[in-house]
Amino acid sequence: MMGVGISIRGAYTKSTTQTISVVGLAFSGSAGSFLTDNFAPGQIITTTGFTAGGNNTTKTISTVTATTITVTDTTGLVNETGTGDELIAHQPINVSTGNGVNGTTGKPSIAGVTTTAANCMVFYAVAEATGVGPTPYPGLQRVLSDDTGTCGLGAGWMFKTTAGASGTFGFYGVVVDTIRTEFVVAVADGSGGTLIPPYHDTDTTMATIIDPLVGTVLPFGGSWTSTLSLATIGSKSTAGDAISALADSGVNPFHATSQISPAISATVLGGSQLNLVGATDLTGGILLCTFFFTAPRDYIDVGFVSSGGIQVVVADASNNYKSWMVGGQRSKTTSPDKRNFFAIQVDQATDTGYATSATPPTKTAITKFLFLEAPVIAIPLTCFNQMIKINKVVVAGGSTSFPLSFLDFLSVVNGYVLPFAIQQADGGALAYCPMQIGGSQAVMLDMQNFSVQFPRQASQSAGYLDFHVDDGVVGFIFDGRAGDIIKVRSALIQSVNKWKFEFLSTVSTSATWDFDGLTLIGAIPTLRNIGTSTTAGFQNMTFVDCDQIVQNSATLTGCTINGTLHATAALLSNNPAVIKNCTFTTTNDGDIGHSIQINTAGTYAFDGNIFTGGGPAAFGFHTQTDVDPSAETVTKSTHGYSDGDAIYYQDQGGSDTIGLTDGSLYYVNAVTADTLSFYDTKVNAIAGGSTGRANLSDGAAGQTHYIYSAKADVYNSTGSSTVTLNVTGTDIPTVRNSNGSTTNVIQSVTVALTVVDEATDPVEGVQIYFQKSATGKTWNYTSAAGNSAGDVDFVVSETLDSDLPQTGWVHVWNASTNTKQNYRYTSWTASTKTFALKTEVTGSATSTDGTDPDIKLISSSSNFLTTNFEEGDTIRNTTTGAWAVIDEIVDATHITTTPLSSGVWTSGNTYSMHRLAIAYTASTDLVDVPIFNGQTNASGDISTTYNYSAYGVDLPVTIRVRSNTGATKYIPYTTSGTIYSTGSSGTVVLTQDTVAT
Numbered sequence: 002m003m004g005v006g007i008s009i010r011g012a013y014t015k016s017t018t019q020t021i022s023v024v025g026l027a028f029s030g031s032a033g034s035f036l037t038d039n040f041a042p043g044q045i046i047t048t049t050g051f052t053a054g055g056n057n058t059t060k061t062i063s064t065v066t067a068t069t070i071t072v073t074d075t076t077g078l079v080n081e082t083g084t085g086d087e088l089i090a091h092q093p094i095n096v097s098t099g100n101g102v103n104g105t106t107g108k109p110s111i112a113g114v115t116t117t118a119a120n121c122m123v124f125y126a127v128a129e130a131t132g133v134g135p136t137p138y139p140g141l142q143r144v145l146s147d148d149t150g151t152c153g154l155g156a157g158w159m160f161k162t163t164a165g166a167s168g169t170f171g172f173y174g175v176v177v178d179t180i181r182t183e184f185v186v187a188v189a190d191g192s193g194g195t196l197i198p199p200y201h202d203t204d205t206t207m208a209t210i211i212d213p214l215v216g217t218v219l220p221f222g223g224s225w226t227s228t229l230s231l232a233t234i235g236s237k238s239t240a241g242d243a244i245s246a247l248a249d250s251g252v253n254p255f256h257a258t259s260q261i262s263p264a265i266s267a268t269v270l271g272g273s274q275l276n277l278v279g280a281t282d283l284t285g286g287i288l289l290c291t292f293f294f295t296a297p298r299d300y301i302d303v304g305f306v307s308s309g310g311i312q313v314v315v316a317d318a319s320n321n322y323k324s325w326m327v328g329g330q331r332s333k334t335t336s337p338d339k340r341n342f343f344a345i346q347v348d349q350a351t352d353t354g355y356a357t358s359a360t361p362p363t364k365t366a367i368t369k370f371l372f373l374e375a376p377v378i379a380i381p382l383t384c385f386n387q388m389i390k391i392n393k394v395v396v397a398g399g400s401t402s403f404p405l406s407f408l409d410f411l412s413v414v415n416g417y418v419l420p421f422a423i424q425q426a427d428g429g430a431l432a433y434c435p436m437q438i439g440g441s442q443a444v445m446l447d448m449q450n451f452s453v454q455f456p457r458q459a460s461q462s463a464g465y466l467d468f469h470v471d472d473g474v475v476g477f478i479f480d481g482r483a484g485d486i487i488k489v490r491s492a493l494i495q496s497v498n499k500w501k502f503e504f505l506s507t508v509s510t511s512a513t514w515d516f517d518g519l520t521l522i523g524a525i526p527t528l529r530n531i532g533t534s535t536t537a538g539f540q541n542m543t544f545v546d547c548d549q550i551v552q553n554s555a556t557l558t559g560c561t562i563n564g565t566l567h568a569t570a571a572l573l574s575n576n577p578a579v580i581k582n583c584t585f586t587t588t589n590d591g592d593i594g595h596s597i598q599i600n601t602a603g604t605y606a607f608d609g610n611i612f613t614g615g616g617p618a619a620f621g622f623h624t625q626t627d628v629d630p631s632a633e634t635v636t637k638s639t640h641g642y643s644d645g646d647a648i649y650y651q652d653q654g655g656s657d658t659i660g661l662t663d664g665s666l667y668y669v670n671a672v673t674a675d676t677l678s679f680y681d682t683k684v685n686a687i688a689g690g691s692t693g694r695a696n697l698s699d700g701a702a703g704q705t706h707y708i709y710s711a712k713a714d715v716y717n718s719t720g721s722s723t724v725t726l727n728v729t730g731t732d733i734p735t736v737r738n739s740n741g742s743t744t745n746v747i748q749s750v751t752v753a754l755t756v757v758d759e760a761t762d763p764v765e766g767v768q769i770y771f772q773k774s775a776t777g778k779t780w781n782y783t784s785a786a787g788n789s790a791g792d793v794d795f796v797v798s799e800t801l802d803s804d805l806p807q808t809g810w811v812h813v814w815n816a817s818t819n820t821k822q823n824y825r826y827t828s829w830t831a832s833t834k835t836f837a838l839k840t841e842v843t844g845s846a847t848s849t850d851g852t853d854p855d856i857k858l859i860s861s862s863s864n865f866l867t868t869n870f871e872e873g874d875t876i877r878n879t880t881t882g883a884w885a886v887i888d889e890i891v892d893a894t895h896i897t898t899t900p901l902s903s904g905v906w907t908s909g910n911t912y913s914m915h916r917l918a919i920a921y922t923a924s925t926d927l928v929d930v931p932i933f934n935g936q937t938n939a940s941g942d943i944s945t946t947y948n949y950s951a952y953g954v955d956l957p958v959t960i961r962v963r964s965n966t967g968a969t970k971y972i973p974y975t976t977s978g979t980i981y982s983t984g985s986s987g988t989v990v991l992t993q994d995t996v997a998t
Contacts, residue, residue, distance in 0.1 A: 021048075021087035023056050026075040028089060034067040039190070040091065041065060042164065044117045046072075050087040053079045061117070062091075095121070097185035104181050108174075108220065109135065111183045113167035120190035120197060123167040126156040129181035133174030134255030139208040139389070141170050142200065142416040148255045160200035160398065161187065162442055168203070173213065173220045174256075195402040199409040202395035202442040207417055211288065211388045212275060212370075216246025216257030222278035225259075229274050230320050230369060235356030237270050237309055239373065244273040247295060251386040252340075252419060258384035260295065265376045267308045272373035280366035283315065283347040286390040287470055289419060289433055292328060293340045295382035300337030303330045303383070304375035306461055311335075311383060312355055314371035315347060321362040322371075323347070324355045325469045326461055330377075334456075334467040342423065344433045344456070346470040353459040353469045387419055393435035393478065394421060399445035404486055407451040410438075428452060433468070435501070437478035439485050439512075447488040447515075453477075455496035473525045473548075476501030481512035481531070488515040495522035499548050499566065504529035504555075510537070517541045523566070524548065528555035533579060549573050549598075557583055562596065564588065570598035570716055577726065582609035589614065589712040592647040592683065593666070595737065596714045599744075602722035610731045616648075616710025617641030618735045621800050624657040624700025633697050634676040635708070642669050642677060645687040647711035650679070651740055653832070657700025664740055666711060667695065677708070705800045709737035717744040743831055745803065746948075750984035753944035756937050756962060758991055763941025764971070767991070768872060770961040771932040771945075774977065781930055784813065785834065786923035790882070791916050795824060795836045797928055804948045804956075805829060810873070810934040811836050814927040815919060820902070822875040822918050823886060823934075836930075839915040842869055843879075846910045847894075854905035856888070856897050858912070864893045870914065873934065877918040880910040884918035932958060932980075949982055956980040962989050970994040 022029045028048065040046070044062045051057050055077030063071045070089070072078075097114040109127045116123065124144070127135045132148035134155065141157030148154075155172050167187065190196070201207055212221050219225070227241035242264070246257040263271025292311065294300050304310050310329025316322040327343040328335040335341055347364050372385055396413045399405035407428065414422045414436060422432035428451040438444060455475050456468035477494065478501065481487045494502070502524040514531045520543040528551060532538050538556030549567035556579040557572075563586045565571035571588035574580060574597050585596035596612055620637045622628070627636045642648070646669050650661045661667065667679040668686035678694055680686035685693030700706075714734035717724045721741035726734070728748040736744045756767045773781070782797035795811055811824045826836040844862035858876070870890055877884045878901060885898035933945040949956075962974040971991040978985055 021089060022083040023051070023053075023078055023081045026078045026080070027072070028070040030068050031083070035065050035070055036067050040070060041119050044091045044164070046070070046089055046091040048087070048089050051081055051083070053081050055079055056081055091117070093118075093189040095187040095189075100184045100186075102183055104183065106178045108177055109172040109181055109183055110169055111171070111185055112169050114185045114187050115166050116161050116164050116187040116189075118189040119163055120194060121161045121164075121167075121187040122158050122198065123161050123185065123187045124156060124158045125170050125172075126154065126184040127172045127181050128152070128154050128184075129174065129179045131174075131176060131179040133176050133179060134253055135172040135174045135181070136213075136253055136256070136418070138171045138173065138210065139417045140201070140203060140206075142413070143418070146253050146255065153255070159203055160198060173210070176218060177220050195400050197398045197400045197403075197443075197445070199396065199398040199405045199413045200442075201413050201417065202397045202440045204441045205395045205437075206392055207394055208286070208389045208391040210418065211281065211283075211390055212277070213251075213256065214259040214275075214290070214386045214388055215251060216248070216259055217244055218246075224276045226274050226276060229272075229371060231314065231316060231322055231371060234270050234312065234314060234322070234324050234371075234373065237268060237375070239371075240264060240266070240269050240271040242271050242273055247382075247384050250293075250384060252291060253387075256386070258293075258386040259372070260382055260384045261372050261374070262380050262382050263374055263376060265302075265378070265380060267304065267375055267377050270309050270312060270373040270375050272371060275370040275372070277368055277370070280318065280368050282365040283367050283390060284364050285348070286392045287434060287474065288345040288347060288388060289342065289391050289421065290385060290388040291340050291342050291419070292383055292385045294337060295384060297337040299381035299383065300330060300335070302376045302379040302381035303328065303335075304377050305330050306332055306464060306466070308377055309355070309373075309375035310466065311374040312371075313343075313345065314373065315362060315364075315367045316369045316371070317362040317366050318368045319360070319363075321358045321360045323357045323362055324371075324373075325353065325459070326355045326466050327469075328374075328466055331464070332466045333464040341467065342433060343467045344470055346474060349469060349471045351458070351471050355461070389418060391419075391421060391434045393437050395437040395440045395442075396446070397440065397442035397444045399486070401445055401486065404445040404447040404488070407448040410446065410448055422453070430454070431456060432475065435475050435478060437480060438487055438489075439480040439482060439508075443485055444481070445486040447486065447490075448492065449488075449490045450492065452493040452495070454494075455498070455500045457496070458498040472499035473501045476503065476524070478503045478505065479508060480505045481508050481514065483509040483511035485509070485512040487512060489519055490515055491518035493520045493522070494524070495520075497523060499523055499525050501525045501527070503527040504531065504553075514538070515540075519543070520545065521547055526550040528553055528557075530554040530556070532556065538579070544571075547571070552576065552580070554579070557581070559583065562586070562588060565594060568594065570595040572597045574599050575601040576603075576605070577607055578605040580607075580610060584611045585613070585714065587614035592645075592668075593711045595712065595716040596734070598716045598718050599724050600718050602719045602724055604725040605727065607726040607728045607734075608730055610734070612714040612732045612734055614712070615714040615735050616646065616712040619707055619709045619713065619737065621705040621707050623703060624655070624659050624706055625703040628659055628697055628699050629676070630696075630698050632672070632676070633678050633694055634672050635679075635697070636676050637708070638675050640671070640675065640677055640708075642671050642710075644670050644689070645683045647683070648679075649709045649711055649737060651707045651709065651738065652704070653707055653738070654741060655700075655702075655704040655706055657702050657704045657706065658698070659700050659706070660695050660697040670694075707738070710735055711737070713737040715744065715746075717742045748949045748982075749946040750949045750980065750982065751944055751986070752932065752947050752980055752984055753942065753986040754937075754960065755986075755988045756941045756943075756964075756991060757988060758969075758971070758993065761990075763937070763939065764964060764991055765937055765939045765941065767937045767941070767943075767962060767964040767971070768934070769937065769943050770934050770963075772929065772959045772961070773932065774957045774959040782928040783924050784921040784926040784928060788917060788921040790877070790919050791913075793838055793841070793916065795826070795838065795917065795928075797834050797836075798924060799834070801829060801831050801834055802930075803831070805930055806933060806945065806947070810931055812929040812931070813921060814929075815921065816925045816927070817922065818902075821886075822884065823873045824875060824917070825871070825915065838917075839869065841916050842914040844912055846906050846908050846912070849906065849908045853897075854907065855900045856885070858896050858898060858906045859894060860912070861894050865890050865896050866893045870896065872936070874914055875918050877913045877916065878904070878906070878910050879913045947980055947984070949980065949984075955982070958985075960989075962991065964991060
């Protein structure tokens with residue numbers, strides 16, 4: 002038993018220097034601890050040394066504390082003070098009342114034992130008088146199953162974590178009815194829980210035996226026959242052959258194997274038929290069986306793959322059948338001198354079989370198996386043995402002091418009937434079944450420096466015949482619960498075909514997890530949240546050519562995702578904020594595929610991720626001015642595409658028809674560095690010309706539509722929702738949006754300025770204005786129709802720049818009056834091109850200034866210092882409809898403004914701020930949105946953040962500095978600067994204005 006530690010505890014006795022009393026009909030110790038001495042509920046104890054005869058008894062423990070043991074039955078107990086010679090003992094071994102019972106009929110079925118302690122190893126054994134090598138069913142880990150020819154002994158064990166009945170387990174042998182004697186012994190844990198062996202979680206059925214295939218006899222019933230029920234298999238006819246036995250050649254070396262020896266024929270499949278005792282359900286698991294050749298020379302006689310090879314056929318009562326080729330001469334998976342394993346998923350979705358009847362068999366009611374082959378040179382002797390249906394292996398056991406190793410893990414996988422993971426060399430195995438770590442039983446496991454491979458899916462044309470199983474059926478499953486330890490580190494798990502790496506929904510963040518250095522190749526990873534700390538989650542893993550990684554809120558840190566088998570994206574994310582410092586490399590097929598698909602709207606931090614092999618940035622284009630129907634092109638300056646690149650076209654809810662289908666995939670031809678045409682196939686796009694080219698037309702309305710790279714780094718598939726990625730320390734991902742969705746990629750850099758006077762003292766309250774100058778334009782947008790006085794928002798006609806501040810200023814130039822109004826906004830929406838203004842502030846003038854009523858507002862109804870007023874705000878006289886711009890906030894009740902557009906501020910006039918002051922004319926009135934517009938603090942500093950990632954290039958800016966607050970006046974100052982990927986900073990020295998008063 003690999004990795005199994007057994008410690009048998011002798012009877013425990015309290016020290017005679019201590020005193021044990023009976024108090025309140027419970028046993029009480031004066032010193033020491035019953036807990037550390039391994040007393041536990043359910044144990045049977047014997048007490049001696051008491052004066053009262055009723056206290057010297059045998060009882061079952063109910064509860065245990067450090068100083069008190071209560072029992073389930075207090076009959077006969079009386080209170081007594083101990084004198085120091087009292088003893089309490091319990092037995093380390095429980096035995097079955099059926100031990101030594103003889104049986105003569107049927108297969109042995111042993112009722113088990115009731116254990117009185119936790120963590121017991123329960124040994125089942127049967128001795129028989131015929132010599133059949135009795136073997137335990139799956140569920141008991143085999144210790145031995147031997148015979149001498151005239152008698153045999155079989156033994157197996159299971160692990161019982163709690164006190165109670167261990168359950169019934171059976172044995173089988175070559176014959177059913179034989180004289181035998183049965184035994185069950187439970188051995189209690191003597192290690193205090195530090196030595197827990199590796200074992201299969203018995204709450205899950207590991208496997209069932211279909212038939213052991215032990216020669217000509219049938220311990221499970223049924224019958225062998227050479228009269229085959231099927232006259233043909235596919236295009237080949239069949240011929241019967243009597244089954245024979247080869248002694249002492251099975252997986253259990255004391256068992257025979259079932260041998261076929263069909264006649265020579267390249268056109269006829271010959272062999273034997275096994276009729277089962279009843280209809281058998283073969284769905285929901287994997288058939289696993291073995292075959293070998295009596296001598297290596299027999300391999301030469303076996304049929305080639307082209308002639309039918311070696312086949313296993315299942316059929317129902319109506320003789321509907323399905324066959325699979327499991328071996329053949331010159332196949333890549335058939336060995337002439339070793340035991341060959343093969344696996345068949347009878348209910349597979351991907352058909353890798355050889356032939357199927359017109360009506361497929363009822364897979365839940367199979368009644369017969371045929372074992373056939375087509376010899377081509379001589380008569381081969383091929384032996385079959387041990388056919389089982391495996392569900393999955395669930396590994397449990399280990400302790401914090403002695404966690405399970407990889408070899409311990411294999412001892413569980415391979416300790417039951419068949420080796421389900423055949424060890425290839427030190428630290429490596431080829432696994433034919435699903436393997437689960439954790440579940441209803443505790444597991445403490447630390448596997449390092451190993452490799453596991455799953456077989457390649459069967460393909461007759463490729464010569465692989467041993468694994469007829471769908472993608473994603475075998476693999477690793479994790480179900481670590483609170484307190485479990487699961488560490489799978491510095492290892493390689495791989496397959497040419499897809500296999501599952503799955504975390505069940507019952508996993509716990511209170512387990513200890515570690516996958517550092519684990520590499521997965523070809524996996525279907527379904528992850529879960531197993532912890533979010535810096536030492537939890539999935540760290541420093543490598544995913545190579547895996548199917549889509551389903552995140553399920555799992556934390557991925559420092560992982561490498563190299564390639565993908567998924568058509569859409571390498572990783573499906575519902576929380577990109579916990580994907581950190583990961584590297585995504587060539588996560589597409591060269592044309593199509595994304596690194597991350599985000600399916601949940603929200604605002605997320607996006608830290609340290611690196612992307613290579615993705616496509617160019619998305620761009621919008623105007624359906625009239627940027628579409629050239631005569632050339633069949635769309636214009637975008639420095640679009641970044643090459644001939645044959647794949648793109649998706651989206652109208653994002655627009656109504657214009659331009660000759661492209663919304664949401665469709667096209668391939669582009671880069672006519673020039675600034676123009677693209679669109680084709681139906683990559684070949685046509687590379688060739689250029691008119692074949693397959695989309696015929697473009699101008700849009701009737703003139704709208705903004707979009708082109709997205711089919712291999713953009715991030716795909717927002719939320720649909721009509723917004724994803725915001727706040728990027729730090731990472732590449733700027735390119736983005737593809739699904740129809741109606743919006744993605745804001747924000748790489749925030751700090752833009753700062755310090756203002757001092759000529760004596761280098763800081764100047765407070767200086768108005769700072771940063772404006773783009775990259776395109777040389779002063780105005781960014783034009784007013785849309787419908788902007789009216791009193792409106793709560795402002796709408797523009799053009800597509801909003803993605804680097805706009807989330808909050809800021811809108812400056813509007815009214816062409817008809819040649820005046821400018823300023824408004825502060827709290828948010829903007831790209832899809833509606835709308836700026837939402839701040840909450841309205843209202844009040845009324847409480848007196849009229851006697852000197853300058855056109856520029857001075859006096860009001861005690863609002864506190865100008867605290868009620869969201871700021872120099873530069875536009876204020877409207879709602880009594881007269883006139884407006885002005887706040888010039889200076891003098892004090893809580895007094896502000897000065899530019900001259901009202903008409904009239905003066907009069908006592909009783911009402912006013913409004915943060916609402917449009919006038920109506921605007923569409924396409925005529927111009928709009929500017931500065932990068933920021935604010936005032937310096939007491940230290941002369943001002944700073945904001947800028948979304949550098951919107952364009953990913955350095956941005957020239959114009960900086961205007963003006964101070965009109967306080968007693969000292971300064972000359973306005975204008976300069977230029979640049980915002981880099983690291984931000985921008987600088988110092989401005991203001992000169993005092995000695996003329997201003």
